[in-house]
Amino acid sequence: xxxxxxxxxxxxxxxxxxxxxxxxxxxxxxxxxxxxxxxxxxxxxxxxxxxxxxxxxxxxxxxxxxxxxxxxxxxxxxxxxxxxxxxxxxxxxxxxxxxxxxxxxxxxxxxxxxxxxxxxxxxxxxxxxxxxxxxxxxxxxxxxxxxxxxxxxxxxxxxxxxxxxxxxxxxxxxxxxxxxxxxxxxx
Numbered sequence: 001x002x003x004x005x006x007x008x009x010x011x012x013x014x015x016x017x018x019x020x021x022x023x024x025x026x027x028x029x030x031x032x033x034x035x036x037x038x039x040x041x042x043x044x045x046x047x048x049x050x051x052x053x054x055x056x057x058x059x060x061x062x063x064x065x066x067x068x069x070x071x072x073x074x075x076x077x078x079x080x081x082x083x084x085x086x087x088x089x090x091x092x093x094x095x096x097x098x099x100x101x102x103x104x105x106x107x108x109x110x111x112x113x114x115x116x117x118x119x120x121x122x123x124x125x126x127x128x129x130x131x132x133x134x135x136x137x138x139x140x141x142x143x144x145x146x147x148x149x150x151x152x153x154x155x156x157x158x159x160x161x162x163x164x165x166x167x168x169x170x171x172x173x174x175x176x177x178x179x180x181x182x183x184x185x186x187x
Contacts, residue, residue, distance in 0.1 A: 001086040001099060002038060004079050005030040006059075011072035017060045018072045020080070023122060025095055027059060030082045040079040047080065096151060105157045106131050106141065109149060114167060115139065117158065129158070139167055 005027075009019035024030045031037075031049055039045030048064040066072055090097065098120045106114040106129065119130035120143070127143040141147060141160060150159040 001084050002081045003084050003097065003099070004040075005037070005082045006080040008061075008075045008078045008080065010076055011069045012055070012060050014069045015062070016066040016068055016072045017062045018066075018075055020059050020061055022059055024082075025090060025092075031059070031061065031080070035082070038081040038083070040081060044075055044078045047075075096153075100153060101129070101151070101158070103156070104151070104153075107157055107159055109159055109161050114160065141166070 003024070005024040006020040006022050009021055011017070012019055020031070022031070031052060033049050033051060035049045037045060037047050037049070039047060047066075049061055050064045051062045053060050063075075066075065084097070086099065088097075089100070101117055101120060104117045106117060108114060113134065115131040115133040115138075117129045118132045118138075121128040121130060121140075129141040129143055129148075131139050131141055133139060141162070147160055147162055147166070148158055149161045152159070
């Protein structure tokens, strides 16, 4: 099975290094020196990682055969794709690959069906499940411990305990309100 593990960003310096937007929880395994990665578009690859380093909090990679800034810049926005055994699981039991979570049924703790995971969006602060409800509408569920109580791959379901209003707008609670400010001091 092929998984997107990174997207190449802009060139860094003049010796062929590029910045990468990492899309894997295992960059040292998937993007380490010697890793051979397929690409999208396919015409850009395959690419073999020659070196990698972190600079100012950003991963920089250099690929075999990419020796200057012009060649590095030509790779911008290319997706890097690793071949992964579909039966493999991350070492941490609390981590999951996207393909393991896709199409899971989403249910409340009492068993009430919410929908099915159709997409996973990776944001800087957290991941989101895009869940298609039985009526065809979608709801976004933050993939955080406080809301996603359990992932059961054997039963093919995700059990959630959403706060009021996350799934049903009519149950939303106002967390705080401001008093009307008139701008005048009371005497």
